[in-house]
Amino acid sequence: xSVLDRVRIETAVQRYxxxxxxxxxxxxxxRGLRRELRTNLREAAGDGGVRPALAAIGSxxxxxxxxxxxxSNPTRPAWSQGLAWALVxxxxxxxxxxxxxxxxxxxxxxxxxxxxxxxxxTLLPGTEVSVQxxxxxxxxxxxxxxxxxxxxxxxxxxxxxxxxxxxxxxxRSASEHAG
Amino acid sequence: MARHDAQMLKGVLSLxxxxxxxxxxxxxxxxxxxxxxxxxxxxxxxTVYPALTRLEAAGHLESYLRxxxxxxxxxxxxxxxxxxxxxARGEAAWRDLVESVAAVPRTTPRTTPIAPAxxx
Numbered sequence: 001x002s003v004l005d006r007v008r009i010e011t012a013v014q015r016y017x018x019x020x021x022x023x024x025x026x027x028x029x030x031r032g033l034r035r036e037l038r039t040n041l042r043e044a045a046g047d048g049g050v051r052p053a054l055a056a057i058g059s060x061x062x063x064x065x066x067x068x069x070x071x072s073n074p075t076r077p078a079w080s081q082g083l084a085w086a087l088v089x090x091x092x093x094x095x096x097x098x099x100x101x102x103x104x105x106x107x108x109x110x111x112x113x114x115x116x117x118x119x120x121x122t123l124l125p126g127t128e129v130s131v132q133x134x135x136x137x138x139x140x141x142x143x144x145x146x147x148x149x150x151x152x153x154x155x156x157x158x159x160x161x162x163x164x165x166x167x168x169x170x171x172r173s174a175s176e177h178a179g
Numbered sequence: 180m181a182r183h184d185a186q187m188l189k190g191v192l193s194l195x196x197x198x199x200x201x202x203x204x205x206x207x208x209x210x211x212x213x214x215x216x217x218x219x220x221x222x223x224x225x226t227v228y229p230a231l232t233r234l235e236a237a238g239h240l241e242s243y244l245r246x247x248x249x250x251x252x253x254x255x256x257x258x259x260x261x262x263x264x265x266x267a268r269g270e271a272a273w274r275d276l277v278e279s280v281a282a283v284p285r286t287t288p289r290t291t292p293i294a295p296a297x298x299x
Contacts, residue, residue, distance in 0.1 A: 039250065
């Protein structure tokens with residue numbers, strides 16, 4: 001089996017795994033289902049090729065949904081999905097900071113100031129941008145202080161909570177109290 | 180090989196799987212291949228794998244890992260006592276259904292007489 005074929009199979013397996021997590025299948029059950037699908041796909045690919053093998057399982061997400069109906073735990077948070085979205089959110093926050101720094105530098109250049117300029121960015125608390133502009137060139141620096149890291153942490157936790165549906169276990173305790 | 184109605188096939192899939200595994204333990208892909216060879220070429224992995232998971236979750240099947248010479252260990256399924264009871268119940272229900280369907284006449288005679296035309 002070629003490397004590309006292995007990558008195709010692994011991509012389908014990872015999509016299946018992520019969807020299982022989304023549908024509330026717990027770690028050990030998910031690992032078992034993932035391993036089983038990978039083994040079956042490899043054998044089917046060896047018999048008739050990767051494309052027919054992947055076509056026969058259909059959409060990995062749909063397969064995961066049907067498997068999850070049997071083994072899922074609806075009170076379990078979707079940790080993988082929550083973590084993935086939280087990391088994306090923090091990455092975007094960092095990208096925004098970097099972008100704002102360049103915008104600040106452009107502002108200093110446009111103003112024609114030929115001395116050191118230091119300032120903050122209103123919507124990014126805890127950031128300090130310093131720009132040195134003289135006849136030879138321009139240099140910029142970004143310092144991130146406590147409030148910046150705190151905002152990043154709050155953003156991370158907020159997105160993790162929403163995307164990972166961390167409130168799901170509360171349903172279990174609520175239903176236990178009701179029962 | 181005859182093609183089967185997808186909805187009907189879905190309805191008896193559990194019965195097929197239990198029958199097959201009552202004869203011999205098997206793993207996912209081999210089960211699909213056996214069923215295709217037994218006259219169900221329309222069956223696809225995407226339908227069979229979740230059905231196996233459901234039967235295992237319901238306690239009709241249990242699984243174990245068996246080493247394979249050609250790759251990683253495979254997950255084999257075997258039927259449980261509860262699965263055999265479910266198989267017996269399913270087969271009886273299937274026989275009843277076939278008998279009931281066979282008992283219904285193919286054509287129903289017309290019972291409503293056509294009214295004669297009235298003279299005005």
